[in-house]
Amino acid sequence: MKPRTFSWIRLWALVKKEFIHIVRDPRSLAMAFLMPLILLILFGYAITMDIKTLNLVVYDQDKSAASRHYVEGFPASSYFSVVATVENYADVRALLDQGRAHLALVIPPHFARDLEQGRSARVQVLADGSDANTATIALGYAEAITNRFSTTRLDSKVELAVDNRLRVWYNPELKSRWFIIPGLIAVIMTVITALLTSLTVSREWESGTMEQLIATPVQPIELFLGKMAPYFVIGVLDVLFSVAMGVWVFDVPLRGSFLFLLGVTAMFLVGGLSLGIMVSTIAKSQLVASQLAMVVTFLPAFLLSGFLYSIDNMPRFLQAVTHVVQARYFVEVLKNIFLKASPPAFVAGDLIFLGLFAVAVFAVALGKFRKKLA
Amino acid sequence: MSDIALAVSGLGRAFGEMWAVRGLDLEVQRGEIFGLVGPDGAGKTTTMRMLTGILAASEGQATVAGFSIHDDAEAIKARISYMSQRFGLYGDLTVEENLRFYADLYEVPRRDREPLEEKLLGFSNLTPFRKRQARNLSGGMKQKLGLACALIHKPEILFLDEPTNGVDPVSRRDFWRILYAMLKKGVTIFVSTAYLDEAERCSRVGLMHRGRLIRCDTPQKLKEGLPGQLLELETGQPRDAREALAAQLGSSRVSLFGGMLHLYTEDAAEAEQIRAILQQAGIAVLAEKIITPTLEDVFIHWVTRDDAEAAA
Ligand SMILES: Nc1ncnc2c1ncn2[C@@H]1O[C@H](COP(=O)(O)OP(=O)(O)OP(=O)(O)O)[C@@H](O)[C@H]1O
Ligand SMILES: [Mg+2]
Numbered sequence: 148m149k150p151r152t153f154s155w156i157r158l159w160a161l162v163k164k165e166f167i168h169i170v171r172d173p174r175s176l177a178m179a180f181l182m183p184l185i186l187l188i189l190f191g192y193a194i195t196m197d198i199k200t201l202n203l204v205v206y207d208q209d210k211s212a213a214s215r216h217y218v219e220g221f222p223a224s225s226y227f228s229v230v231a232t233v234e235n236y237a238d239v240r241a242l243l244d245q246g247r248a249h250l251a252l253v254i255p256p257h258f259a260r261d262l263e264q265g266r267s268a269r270v271q272v273l274a275d276g277s278d279a280n281t282a283t284i285a286l287g288y289a290e291a292i293t294n295r296f297s298t299t300r301l302d303s304k305v306e307l308a309v310d311n312r313l314r315v316w317y318n319p320e321l322k323s324r325w326f327i328i329p330g331l332i333a334v335i336m337t338v339i340t341a342l343l344t345s346l347t348v349s350r351e352w353e354s355g356t357m358e359q360l361i362a363t364p365v366q367p368i369e370l371f372l373g374k375m376a377p378y379f380v381i382g383v384l385d386v387l388f389s390v391a392m393g394v395w396v397f398d399v400p401l402r403g404s405f406l407f408l409l410g411v412t413a414m415f416l417v418g419g420l421s422l423g424i425m426v427s428t429i430a431k432s433q434l435v436a437s438q439l440a441m442v443v444t445f446l447p448a449f450l451l452s453g454f455l456y457s458i459d460n461m462p463r464f465l466q467a468v469t470h471v472v473q474a475r476y477f478v479e480v481l482k483n484i485f486l487k488a489s490p491p492a493f494v495a496g497d498l499i500f501l502g503l504f505a506v507a508v509f510a511v512a513l514g515k516f517r518k519k520l521a
Numbered sequence: 522m523s524d525i526a527l528a529v530s531g532l533g534r535a536f537g538e539m540w541a542v543r544g545l546d547l548e549v550q551r552g553e554i555f556g557l558v559g560p561d562g563a564g565k566t567t568t569m570r571m572l573t574g575i576l577a578a579s580e581g582q583a584t585v586a587g588f589s590i591h592d593d594a595e596a597i598k599a600r601i602s603y604m605s606q607r608f609g610l611y612g613d614l615t616v617e618e619n620l621r622f623y624a625d626l627y628e629v630p631r632r633d634r635e636p637l638e639e640k641l642l643g644f645s646n647l648t649p650f651r652k653r654q655a656r657n658l659s660g661g662m663k664q665k666l667g668l669a670c671a672l673i674h675k676p677e678i679l680f681l682d683e684p685t686n687g688v689d690p691v692s693r694r695d696f697w698r699i700l701y702a703m704l705k706k707g708v709t710i711f712v713s714t715a716y717l718d719e720a721e722r723c724s725r726v727g728l729m730h731r732g733r734l735i736r737c738d739t740p741q742k743l744k745e746g747l748p749g750q751l752l753e754l755e756t757g758q759p760r761d762a763r764e765a766l767a768a769q770l771g772s773s774r775v776s777l778f779g780g781m782l783h784l785y786t787e788d789a790a791e792a793e794q795i796r797a798i799l800q801q802a803g804i805a806v807l808a809e810k811i812i813t814p815t816l817e818d819v820f821i822h823w824v825t826r827d828d829a830e831a832a833a
Contacts, residue, residue, distance in 0.1 A: 156628055164618075167611075355608065362601075
């Protein structure tokens with residue numbers, strides 16, 4: 148009996164063939180290269196570029212230490228600058244109407260007393276409604292700053308009196324762009340990698356070429372590596388382009404080692420690409436496979452990776468869930484590489500998990516794949 | 522190496538409640554060309570897929586090239602070639618690239634490659650199109666490329682699922698020429714086809730219907746095995762004649778072959794009845810003779826009878 152062994156010839160044939168598919172199909176080529184950059188621009192701007200300095204007018208009727216402390220939180224956040232301090236409503240209105248202020252803060256006379264007595268103090272905010280978008284963002288930030296102030300109080304809190312509660316959906320914790328862009332790159336790449344491989348495998352099931360392929364002596368591991376290799380190269384380039392955009396478009400400094408970045412990217416890609424392959428062992432049509440890939444990557448990466456919402460603030464069981472979210476580790480390590488807030492040894496744990504994830508998912512995909520129809 | 526290429530017993534496959542193939546018993550000798558015919562949905566593709574090791578059987582046994590489809594599917598795959606019913610090559614790869622890809626998959630040694638490639642391309646008249654992407658080939662050329670890819674590694678058994686469906690007569694002839702050349706080299710061929718003139722060229726033919734092999738023999742024996750006789754009638758008004766006869770005898774027994782009426786009769790008495798029916802309808806019989814049935818007649822006879830039994 149012919150020994151069934153791994154063949155480099157077959158693997159190389161599969162790799163070449165896959166490259167040809169990509170190169171000759173402008174659509175998949177565009178998707179592979181443009182999608183991450185477009186997503187980065189869209190989300191990057193949506194999340195961070197709204198963070199411009201907003202003009203604030205303050206009417207402090209209390210003039211207490213507490214109220215001053217509260218107001219100071221606004222310029223301190225770097226999103227607001229106090230353009231005027233006024234003594235009556237007429238001036239508030241005038242400044243808003245002239246467009247010189249985006250937001251007005253009116254602190255009631257009993258602000259400090261209410262807080263001391265453990266009641267909640269209601270602060271009135273008024274926004275320039277002519278630019279609804281900016282007003283929304285300003286209100287959202289005001290709310291975030293107010294919440295932050297409240298958490299420093301033990302038994303009392305400050306509430307904003309706003310008619311329509313508008314929340315800032317993105318960036319609710321007011322993280323700075325430097326933190327968000329590295330995380331965003333990790334999130335986008337998580338989605339893209341799984342999508343790319345899940346599509347290329349399911350396309351073969353759908354078009355009938357897989358039926359022909361599984362009737363040959365090809366080995367599943369050759370098939371997987373052959374599918375992953377070209378997308379690995381694309382993934383590395385995607386990450387490099389995204390990082391370059393982070394640096395030059397979003398002004399995030401890249402302080403860490405470039406080689407470290409490449410190494411981590413490689414580890415991440417093996418896991419991400421394997422995840423896409425695993426998805427395609429379950430979903431054999433392109434539509435289902437791409438949807439499944441999106442579901443298993445996008446939501447967890449967006450919500451549970453710690454990129455927008457700090458994992459420490461999550462309920463316990465969600466914190467536990469985040470351990471199997473691959474993006475979590477890549478987000479952490481990328482932030483570390485960009486900002487070098489801590490030495491690389493600090494993220495050793497994340498690296499180990501990234502490696503474990505890659506090995507585990509590849510093994511599961513390999514175990515699940517059958518050279519059979521139906 | 523045993524003389525038996527395929528040994529199948531009690532093979533079956535169910536999809537949910539429905540049995541696509543059931544109770545299949547079959548033996549194919551090495552060097553044979555075995556043809557599988559049957560109407561749409563008969564279970565031909567399902568059978569091929571089980572025998573090539575790409576679809577798990579629900580019940581029964583089969584050994585292909587000496588290996589069990591249950592335990593040694595991968596050993597089978599190394600020894601056979603399979604051409605699926607649906608075009609399974611890569612449309613964006615050129616003729617040459619597809620061929621080389623399959624040569625690599627089967628690890629064909631480098632030194633054998635080039636002459637083999639040239640020979641297969643020449644054989645299938647694809648040499649002028651070697652740089653053309655497969656998706657831009659005509660239907661016939663696509664099928665010939667499929668065959669070339671299937672032959673790049675010298676398989677012991679060749680499985681072809683309706684390989685000439687929708688192929689023009691010239692390409693079909695090319696195709697069969699290649700098959701016969703392979704046969705001479707001792708390759709066993711297992712082919713399903715919708716064309717009965719192709720079935721006629723097989724050493725043995727299996728007739729599949731509703732998941733079962735209802736007849737299996739040489740084309741000659743199949744024709745001889747048709748009970749009763751086939752009457753060919755020439756009339757002035759073949760259509761009217763057919764209608765009149767069909768109304769009395771049932772439509773399954775009467776068919777039109779290029780102006781001639783083919784009637785399946787069980788005995789001489791029935792031949793009398795037929796003349797009477799035509800006379801009553803005022804249709805004159807110009808000529809009448811007993812003919813040897815074609816495979817198509819055989820096919821229609823057994824399939825209708827099987828249907829009638831299923832309905833009863
Ligand atoms: N994957 C599947 N899932 C469910 N039913 C199936 C599947 N494959 C085949 N069938 C059913 O099994 C029966 C036999 O199908 P099969 O494709 O083997 O027939 P066939 O003889 O090849 O027909 P055709 O001439 O149309 O190719 C059909 O009723 C078909 O609908
Ligand atoms: Mg079929």
